Amino acid sequence: MAPFFDESRIDSDEALAALDSRQTLRGLATAGAQVREAVDLSAEGSIERVGGGERPRSVLVASLGGSAVVCDVLELLAEPGSPVPVSVRRNLPLPGWVGPLDLVIAVSLSGRAPGPLALAAEAARRGASLLTVGAVDSPLADVAAQARGVHIGVGRGRSTSRTALWSLLAPVLLGAGRLGIVDVDDRVLAETADRLDEIAESCRPSSESFVNPAKVLAADLAEGVPVVLGDGPLNGVAAARATSMLARTARVPATSGELPDDAAQVVACFDGPFTAAYSGGSAGSSGGGRGDDDDIFTDPFLDGPAAPRLSLLMLRDVLPDRMTREADEARSLAETVASAARDVGVRVSEVTAQPGHPLTRLAGQIATTDFAATYLALGLGLDPAVSPHVADLRGRAG
Structure with a gap:
């Protein structure tokens, strides 16, 4: 039933x-504003420094839960023409090939998600370039700072990654766009904000x-x-x-x-x-594409x-x-x-x-x-x- x-x-x-105790509808309605704010925050966070300004050998992106779609979108947009491979990882272990020539992108709204945090820390230990997106005062931000990577903060009032998707996604795409990995720039993000x-x-x-x-x-x-x-x-x-x-x-x-x-x-x-x-294998089935649920004589109290x-x-x-x-x-x-x-x-x-x-x-x-x-x-x-x-x-x- x-x-x-x-x-x-x-x-x-x-x-x-x-x-709607936490104003989920209101949070979704701010998606366009999130994109515009993310562009400003990316500029303040020196997004142009991603990868040292040079195209990496490869890109690995880590996000999970409500942020998982960030990986999917980057992979989708990079696939048609990216000059470097883009791969996705949700948790450890970090692939053995990741090293100083590669870029690791880790995303977590709270900056505390164990998978992205552990991957970022291991990437930093190996000397890989880092781009992290999440809360400003967080372990993830600390990892990026210690590794001289780029950390882009998210705006205030972002309580769940399900309604803060664009605060997380826009900086990632902007950074990848600067490196020529995806065809995304400020103009595309402005168009996207208008659509949202x-x-x-x-x-x-x-x-x-x-x-x-x-x-x-x-x-x-x-x-x-x-x-x-x-x-x-x-x-x-x-x-x-x-x-x-x-x-x-x-x-x-x-x-x-x-x-x-x-x-x-x-x-x-x-x-x-x-x-x-x-038909459930019943001999009485007509086989004509109509089941018992369509029978006008079916009594839900007697027949269930x-x-x-x-x-x-x-x-x-x-x-x-x-x-x-x-x-x-x-x-x-x-x-x-x-x-x-x-x-x-x-x-x-x-x-x-x-x-x-x-x-x-x-x-x-x-x-x-x-x-x-x-x-x-x-x-x-x-x-x-x-x-x-x-x-x-x-x-x-x-």
Whole structure:
């Protein structure tokens, strides 16, 4: 049985204020401002000194938890044309090849995350160049100072990495851009900040459910078990971020994939127990794509509650000005998957990127799904920032 999603909660200022104890919606709405502030803080922190101003032999980036997407975005943007390899590491050991010719980027909002902190310390011991991003007065900042690296602080009021993503990501991209590893500069970041402001405006709490894209998406996602599928590498990163936000913020289990590689494993689920096609091996199944849950004569009190259904969220990129064969094949595959989903009663939602630089397009996709996950939590009556089980886990681990 699907959880109860109350749309009146997400349209009520009083309900939102009562549930959103740490102002998660407000934090997400500051994304554009975070980018602009990060550019200023990067200049103050002498971002031009990254790597000694010289291109490194390789780049290794470390971030985890709510900051994990920083690694994914840098890897995505570097892949098409970076003159040096970019790799990702979440924790020790630091690869043996890292040495004085390499750059290690470590990101942690608090500056105390064990994995990035340990990797930065080991990189410093080996004489590698360091770029760290996090709290100013923190162990991570101390490591960078001792190694004569560059540390970029984050703005005040950044309480969680889930809502401070752009305070962490912008300096990393700006530093990588200065080294020619990614095609990102102040102009691209300004464009991205504007896009984030546009999403924040359209997804603002005062916008009614029927016109607010994030609220509409939240209501759709509440009706099933979400599968988030990106139509390529860019939206694959956005899909992974969306599943993380759905789990951590809305407490909804979700899985993600990227076309074309994950098409088969997603479509295989359309035969399973969370769609109308599932017969459970019963001899009486009609095999026509309708399951018992669609039977108008089913009595939920006698027959039990209906099983939850899959819902498919397709994250789509804008069509290129000139359609290549690869782009046309990707578009066709996405349409085929969506059509197959609808045939077995899977609710299909789509979020399509608006034109712009790859970072700007990605920012719009991430912002929309971040807001949707938060509205989903609030519509379910949950505080998006406070999980008793996570607090208990931390207490036991500590």
